[in-house]
Amino acid sequence: MWRAPRLGAGPARMAVGAVTAGILLAVSVALPAGQRARGRSVLAAPAPSPRPVLMKAREFVFDPKEVTVRAGEVTFEVKNEGSIEHNFLIEDVNRRTLAQIPIIEPGKTEDVKVTIRPGTYPIVCSLPGHKEAGMTGTLRVQP
Amino acid sequence: MRQDDLRDEAIYERTRQDEFVWRRARELGISRRRFLALLAAGGASAALGGVRPAGPASLHAAPAAPLVVKPVPPDLFYNFGSNHEMRWEHMTGRGYLVPNELFFIRNHTRTPRIDPSTWRLRVEGSGVRRPLELTYDDILSLPDVSVRRYVECAGNGRSFFELQYGRRAQGTQWRLGAVGVAEWTGVPLREILDRAGLKTTAVDVLPEGLDDLKVRRPMSVAKALEPDTLLVYAMNGHPLPPDHGFPARILVPGWIGIANIKWVGRLEVSETPLYTPWNTESYVMIGPDYKKPDGPALGPVLSAQNVKSAFELAWPAEVRAGRRVVRGRSWGPYAITKVEYSLDRGITWQTARIRDAAAPRAWVRWEFEWDARPGDYSLRVRATDAQGNTQPAGVPWNEQGYLYNAVVGHPVTVT
Numbered sequence: 001m002w003r004a005p006r007l008g009a010g011p012a013r014m015a016v017g018a019v020t021a022g023i024l025l026a027v028s029v030a031l032p033a034g035q036r037a038r039g040r041s042v043l044a045a046p047a048p049s050p051r052p053v054l055m056k057a058r059e060f061v062f063d064p065k066e067v068t069v070r071a072g073e074v075t076f077e078v079k080n081e082g083s084i085e086h087n088f089l090i091e092d093v094n095r096r097t098l099a100q101i102p103i104i105e106p107g108k109t110e111d112v113k114v115t116i117r118p119g120t121y122p123i124v125c126s127l128p129g130h131k132e133a134g135m136t137g138t139l140r141v142q143p
Numbered sequence: 144m145r146q147d148d149l150r151d152e153a154i155y156e157r158t159r160q161d162e163f164v165w166r167r168a169r170e171l172g173i174s175r176r177r178f179l180a181l182l183a184a185g186g187a188s189a190a191l192g193g194v195r196p197a198g199p200a201s202l203h204a205a206p207a208a209p210l211v212v213k214p215v216p217p218d219l220f221y222n223f224g225s226n227h228e229m230r231w232e233h234m235t236g237r238g239y240l241v242p243n244e245l246f247f248i249r250n251h252t253r254t255p256r257i258d259p260s261t262w263r264l265r266v267e268g269s270g271v272r273r274p275l276e277l278t279y280d281d282i283l284s285l286p287d288v289s290v291r292r293y294v295e296c297a298g299n300g301r302s303f304f305e306l307q308y309g310r311r312a313q314g315t316q317w318r319l320g321a322v323g324v325a326e327w328t329g330v331p332l333r334e335i336l337d338r339a340g341l342k343t344t345a346v347d348v349l350p351e352g353l354d355d356l357k358v359r360r361p362m363s364v365a366k367a368l369e370p371d372t373l374l375v376y377a378m379n380g381h382p383l384p385p386d387h388g389f390p391a392r393i394l395v396p397g398w399i400g401i402a403n404i405k406w407v408g409r410l411e412v413s414e415t416p417l418y419t420p421w422n423t424e425s426y427v428m429i430g431p432d433y434k435k436p437d438g439p440a441l442g443p444v445l446s447a448q449n450v451k452s453a454f455e456l457a458w459p460a461e462v463r464a465g466r467r468v469v470r471g472r473s474w475g476p477y478a479i480t481k482v483e484y485s486l487d488r489g490i491t492w493q494t495a496r497i498r499d500a501a502a503p504r505a506w507v508r509w510e511f512e513w514d515a516r517p518g519d520y521s522l523r524v525r526a527t528d529a530q531g532n533t534q535p536a537g538v539p540w541n542e543q544g545y546l547y548n549a550v551v552g553h554p555v556t557v558t
Contacts, residue, residue, distance in 0.1 A: 059252065082224075083210060083224055083225070084210065084224040084226075084250075084252060085223055085224050085225070085226070085314075085315060087313055087314075089313075095441065097542065100313070102310070102311040102312055102313045102314070102544075103311060103314060103315065103316060105223065105224065106224045126313050126424075126425070126542075126543070127313070127314060127425075128251060128358075128401070128420070128424075128425035128426065129251050129356040129358060129420060129421070129425070131420070131424065132356070132420045133355075133356055
């Protein structure tokens with residue numbers, strides 16, 4: 001079972017709010033609006049379309065920094081919560097771009113669909129200097 | 144669970160989450176176990192991973208100061224966050240120079256506010272015999288020159304890749320307003336390098352900014368020694384505005400915008416070639432028509448700009464029918480010698496009148512008369528420079544969207 005992250009003192013009160021809001025967000029990801037409204041039918045749906053993976057981009061991080069998905073077709077929905085532009089690239093070990101959102105303006109959400117094999121892939125913001133400032137992530141794809 | 148335990152934040156958080164899970168499961172008419180299984184499937188674990196408390200970096204990232212200092216009203220600029228594109232229609236009726244309040248801004252992050260009384264320029268590295276530290280007053284007392292040169296973002300015109308290829312290139316989706324000509328006043332870099340005892344074995348000079356990302360991109364010593372490569376402290380007769388690099392920036396005429404480092408605090412002079420992410424990861428050409436060179440860069444490294452043109456018109460433009468003069472500007476690293484325009488989508492071309500003496504690393508103003516009849520038009524213009532370079536019909540794709548200088552159709556409706 002997923003456990004709450006252990007929170008220290010200090011800025012924890014702000015963090016608690018973020019965690020609670022995040023859970024609400026996470027659950028709405030797990031159960032898209034149409035399915036929620038149908039109650040039990042959510043379980044009867046034979047082949048629910050894959051749910052998008054929500055990510056946030058801001059100066060200069062991706063949140064979450066690590067993502068685990070099942071192999072196959074995955075949609076990434078990336079919201080720019082920063083005040084400057086960002087983008088979103090999934091690369092392979094040879095630095096080839098497998099999927100990308102070339103630009104996300106501040107406040108905007110953009111998505112990209114990718115069919116991906118098992119493995120570990122770097123996620124980067126390719127705008128000049130952003131990767132070096134820490135704007136990277138890891139995508140783990142399980143069989 | 145005793146209420147007292149909820150004073151502990153970790154317990155409070157866990158308790159509320161458990162309550163939430165029970166409530167959502169009940170609303171859906173499923174068991175708690177089933178609800179958690181559903182959560183665990185297909186990406187939800189990833190989403191939950193995203194709710195970790197924000198780290199110190201992101202807490203500090205909360206906007207405190209505005210991204211830029213000067214006013215950037217939407218009627219003068221397209222707003223891209225830290226980047227602001229000049230609206231070309233405002234160059235109508237202006238003189239040769241772009242006034243400071245209309246000059247485009249290309250910032251990696253926010254404009255830093257620097258106190259000139261504590262600012263220092265350090266000149267150091269293996270390529271100099273006498274490392275220097277200069278104050279703002281030192282800089283002001285050195286020999287100065289003033290030059291009229293253009294500065295242009297390497298990605299100016301990037302949005303037109305989408306028009307040509309149906310997909311966006313990475314980066315700010317500029318049209319053609321990420322360019323400007325100003326009169327720049329400053330100290331030739333040669334003066335500073337000479338005072339630092341530039342070695343004959345030095346090969347690269349790396350200016351480094353004092354902004355959040357310490358933006359830095361090297362140039363060759365040969366380029367640094369050109370008479371118009373400057374340490375600039377004034378723009379159009381005013382102290383350099385904060386958004387444009389106060390107290391001092393580098394001017395590297397003809398080279399791409401990123402070479403013109405703002406808020407410069409250090410010059411590294413080196414006997415060995417220098418690499419930064421700004422000449423290995425970014426500002427390189429990546430695409431099927433570009434071969435990766437040997438060395439650390441992901442693709443051929445950009446340095447020189449190319450020939451481009453723009454109309455002094457809104458995008459899209461709407462004009463009244465009748466005879467009128469259409470104006471615009473063309474620029475490039477070499478002097479612009481010919482400007483042609485087409486009113487029929489590139490089938491026939493006429494020569495426009497060039498109004499300024501041709502000069503390298505600057506622009507020329509041009510104009511032509513048009514008896515505009517009602518209808519929708521796609522006006523085109525193409526310039527040619529003294530080397531015979533002409534704006535092409537299309538350019539090869541590159542992922543980061545640099546150097547788009549193809550002829551662009553400017554949409555104009557005549558009513």
